Amino acid sequence: MLKISNVSKTFNLGTVNEKKALQNISLQLDEGDFVTIIGGNGAGKSTLLNMIAGAYPIDCGIITLDGHDISLKAEYDRAKLIGRVFQDPMLGTAAEMQIMENLAMAKRRGKRRTLKWGVTKEEKEDYVNVVKDLGLGLEDRLTSKVGLLSGGQRQALTLLMATLKHPQLLLLDEHTAALDPATSSKVLQLTDKIVTEQGLTALMVTHNMRDAIDVGNRLIMMYEGRIIYDVKGEEKKALQVSDLLKKFEEASGHEFVNDRMLLG
Amino acid sequence: MSLLLSLQGALGQGILWGFMALGVFVTFRLLDFADLTVDGSFATGGAVCAIALTNGVDPIISLLVATLAGFIAGLVTGLLHTKCKIPAILAGILTQIGLYSINLRIMGRSNIPLLRIETLFKGLANQTNLSLNMVVIIIGVIFAVIVIALLYWFFGTELGSAIRATGNNEQMVRSLGVNTNFTKVLALMISNGLVAFSGAIIAQQQGSADVRMGTGAIVIGLASIVIGEVIFGKKGGFAVKLLAIMLGSIVYRFVIVIVLQLGLNTDDLKLLTAIIVAVALTIPVIMNKRKQLSMYKKLTGKEIEDHA
Numbered sequence: 001m002l003k004i005s006n007v008s009k010t011f012n013l014g015t016v017n018e019k020k021a022l023q024n025i026s027l028q029l030d031e032g033d034f035v036t037i038i039g040g041n042g043a044g045k046s047t048l049l050n051m052i053a054g055a056y057p058i059d060c061g062i063i064t065l066d067g068h069d070i071s072l073k074a075e076y077d078r079a080k081l082i083g084r085v086f087q088d089p090m091l092g093t094a095a096e097m098q099i100m101e102n103l104a105m106a107k108r109r110g111k112r113r114t115l116k117w118g119v120t121k122e123e124k125e126d127y128v129n130v131v132k133d134l135g136l137g138l139e140d141r142l143t144s145k146v147g148l149l150s151g152g153q154r155q156a157l158t159l160l161m162a163t164l165k166h167p168q169l170l171l172l173d174e175h176t177a178a179l180d181p182a183t184s185s186k187v188l189q190l191t192d193k194i195v196t197e198q199g200l201t202a203l204m205v206t207h208n209m210r211d212a213i214d215v216g217n218r219l220i221m222m223y224e225g226r227i228i229y230d231v232k233g234e235e236k237k238a239l240q241v242s243d244l245l246k247k248f249e250e251a252s253g254h255e256f257v258n259d260r261m262l263l264g
Numbered sequence: 265m266s267l268l269l270s271l272q273g274a275l276g277q278g279i280l281w282g283f284m285a286l287g288v289f290v291t292f293r294l295l296d297f298a299d300l301t302v303d304g305s306f307a308t309g310g311a312v313c314a315i316a317l318t319n320g321v322d323p324i325i326s327l328l329v330a331t332l333a334g335f336i337a338g339l340v341t342g343l344l345h346t347k348c349k350i351p352a353i354l355a356g357i358l359t360q361i362g363l364y365s366i367n368l369r370i371m372g373r374s375n376i377p378l379l380r381i382e383t384l385f386k387g388l389a390n391q392t393n394l395s396l397n398m399v400v401i402i403i404g405v406i407f408a409v410i411v412i413a414l415l416y417w418f419f420g421t422e423l424g425s426a427i428r429a430t431g432n433n434e435q436m437v438r439s440l441g442v443n444t445n446f447t448k449v450l451a452l453m454i455s456n457g458l459v460a461f462s463g464a465i466i467a468q469q470q471g472s473a474d475v476r477m478g479t480g481a482i483v484i485g486l487a488s489i490v491i492g493e494v495i496f497g498k499k500g501g502f503a504v505k506l507l508a509i510m511l512g513s514i515v516y517r518f519v520i521v522i523v524l525q526l527g528l529n530t531d532d533l534k535l536l537t538a539i540i541v542a543v544a545l546t547i548p549v550i551m552n553k554r555k556q557l558s559m560y561k562k563l564t565g566k567e568i569e570d571h572a
Binding site for chain 2 (some may be wrong): 084119
């Protein structure tokens with residue numbers, strides 16, 4: 001499905017701010033894998049997702065998705081196959097446009113934009129049903145501007161938009177981090193439900209170790225641009241937060257100090 | 265009586281300049297791109313139309329040719345911005361400055377009179393015995409209906425929605441598989457096409473094209489937009505917004521006529537326009553601040569009473 005071979009990325013090469021964000025990363029995902037990624041700040045988690053999505057070019061290595069080499073493809077081009085949800089709830093939706101218009105744009109992922117009407121009558125009815133499944137009461141507000149929604153509602157909508165066309169790959173970059181605990185767990189549940197029901201292949205970055213253990217079938221820990229721990233299946237299910245902390249200390253040689261990762 | 269006649273003239277002028285304002289609206293409001301190409305592409309529209317007319321091209325075809333020239337001007341700014349990564353404002357200024365020379369090349373001199381040429385307006389005036397002012401209004405309204413309908417339709421399509429979304433949240437549009445460089449260039453082309461169309465129809469109406477006719481056009485366009493928004497509100501559907509800009513352009517012309525009648529020196533017009541834009545942009549800020557303050561006083565005062 002997704003295959004990353006020997007990908008590296010260094011920011012500000014040759015300056016005092018040089019930062020090796022990814023060091024020779026290799027990773028292979030099977031169809032239907034739901035992988036959670038944890039690691040401290042600056043470990044390269046978000047960079048990895050951004051490289052896959054094509055937000056910046058990689059220095060070297062090859063990324064293939066579904067057998068196609070996408071290493072040099074533009075971000076918008078890869079987006080035809082990849083759905084994304086960002087940490088910032090404002091980034092995934094167009095605030096000045098209606099809920100319906102946002103969904104209609106997501107519905108046309110991977111298609112050529114034509115001079116046909118932006119939202120057809122038939123699809124309006126479809127949207128009522130898909131939005132109803134979110135359980136947020138948005139089905140009566142399809143013509144409201146997205147800017148009027150709360151962060152949690154916007155994030156749920158973004159998730160819906162990212163998965164509306166059954167993407168080959170779903171990238172979730174700490175998409176629950178900016179939400180309050182209750183909303184965060186709601187969005188996470190929804191994520192789990194959508195990914196499982198559609199059988200999507202997904203990568204989810206999180207700061208929350210508990211979440212990383214609870215959802216998905218595989219877990220990756222990153223440290224200084226490398227993957228230092230990769231566990232799946234039964235072994236992953238049996239993990240405890242304390243195991244992850246110990247793993248981290250073993251690999252990095254010092255204690256894991258980050259409140260955000262311990263909380264929750 | 266003379267004021268009434270002037271206002272009638274201003275109405276026609278307002279409609280014809282309104283096309284330029286609609287063009288500015290496409291970039292300034294929909295794409296969120298401060299495009300300064302306008303001053304250049306407006307004159308390009310006039311220049312191309314004048315040359316076409318003097319070479320015996322039909323007045324309506326001349327308008328279309330001028331619009332095409334505007335598309336090209338927008339394309340240049342768009343490519344400078346998207347391919348060469350030049351910041352929006354600078355990309356627009358570069359095209360605008362370059363167009364000054366190009367416009368002189370197109371015309372071969374700085375001014376082309378169209379006095380002996382049968383323009384759209386003179387043609388209709390001769391056929392119908394109506395006054396030139398009336399003809400300008402009639403033709404202006406016909407084109408305004410067509411242009412507003414076209415814009416309303418286009419920005420409701422998939423492609424138009426993608427452009428509106430680009431102005432809203434570029435990152436999101438890219439993550440939905442749309443090339444935002446393409447949507448930006450397209451919007452700039454449409455915008456400058458409208459601006460050039462406006463320049464062309466103004467050249468026909470005033471009976472000449474001048475290399476300096478576009479100077480300050482961008483500020484006039486912004487004035488029309490902000491006047492339209494302040495007077496007719498930001499609410500309402502897309503069609504209402506487009507109409508409000510057209511009306512804003514007309515109100516702007518009315519204001520100009522009135523202040524000139526009151527004895528303002530024409531040399532001071534540009535300063536007046538700049539002040540109108542600055543004031544119109546400031547009003548909403550002050551209103552918000554006052555609203556917030558009065559609400560604070562009301563709510564906090566209540567709280568104090570409750571605690572007393």
